[in-house]
Amino acid sequence: MAMESPLVEAEMVEAMEFPELSNRHQVSGVPQTTINDGAGTVVGAAPEGQLLAEIVRALEAVKA
Amino acid sequence: MAEKLLNDQVVGQIQDVFANLKEPVQVLFFGQEKNCPYCEDTRQLVEEVTEISDKLHLTVYDIDRDSEIAERYHVDKAPGIVLAGRDGDQVLDYGIRYAGIPSGHEFGSLIHDLVNVSRRDSGLSEETRQFLKTLEKPVLLQVFVTPT
Numbered sequence: 001m002a003m004e005s006p007l008v009e010a011e012m013v014e015a016m017e018f019p020e021l022s023n024r025h026q027v028s029g030v031p032q033t034t035i036n037d038g039a040g041t042v043v044g045a046a047p048e049g050q051l052l053a054e055i056v057r058a059l060e061a062v063k064a
Numbered sequence: 065m066a067e068k069l070l071n072d073q074v075v076g077q078i079q080d081v082f083a084n085l086k087e088p089v090q091v092l093f094f095g096q097e098k099n100c101p102y103c104e105d106t107r108q109l110v111e112e113v114t115e116i117s118d119k120l121h122l123t124v125y126d127i128d129r130d131s132e133i134a135e136r137y138h139v140d141k142a143p144g145i146v147l148a149g150r151d152g153d154q155v156l157d158y159g160i161r162y163a164g165i166p167s168g169h170e171f172g173s174l175i176h177d178l179v180n181v182s183r184r185d186s187g188l189s190e191e192t193r194q195f196l197k198t199l200e201k202p203v204l205l206q207v208f209v210t211p212t
Contacts, residue, residue: 001205002159003186005196008203009138012173014164015208017102018141022208032208046207048192055203062201 096142106143
């Protein structure tokens with residue numbers, strides 16, 4: 001997704017090496033995808049459609 | 065020289081996958097001198113991977129000494145890896161980063177991402193691509209993984 005849009009950044013985070021960040025986002029199961037610092041979350045594998053829906057939800061939530 | 069992290073068999077497998085590489089890729093590695101137990105292994109790993117193909121170029125930085133460059137690529141953790149395109153002298157930043165060592169399952173992701181960046185192709189569906197074009201605000205995706 002980062003490749004397709006200049007507005008999207010994608011960061012893979014090795015949870016064990018960065019426990020502070022992982023704890024802040026309450027990472028319990030991996031993989032876990034966090035959107036905009038916690039505005040949205042997908043726990044487990046994130047199929048394209050599901051991730052997309054969660055991004056939409058996270059962006060809407062900020063607007064509201 | 066230090067012992068190789070990738071054995072001949074693994075290198076052979078990566079070579080097969082790298083047959084799909086197309087355009088040049090710039091890999092930026094950011095290490096840190098202190099408190100970075102995984103920096104050395106990660107640097108060695110990306111060195112060994114980028115040596116496998118002429119299309120892959122590696123530059124090594126220090127997150128503190130090269131703080132300006134780190135900030136430009138939004139790298140705030142070490143070891144940090146940026147996978148970017150390269151066009152002549154130009155680096156094409158797509159916003160793809162790794163924080164921490166890409167070992168285990170993530171090593172496969174790294175190899176896969178290198179091919180995608182090289183082919184300038186995300187592999188996403190048309191629907192997703194169209195949606196991403198309509199974005200008006202920044203989206204930061206952080207994928208937390210463990211090295212198993």
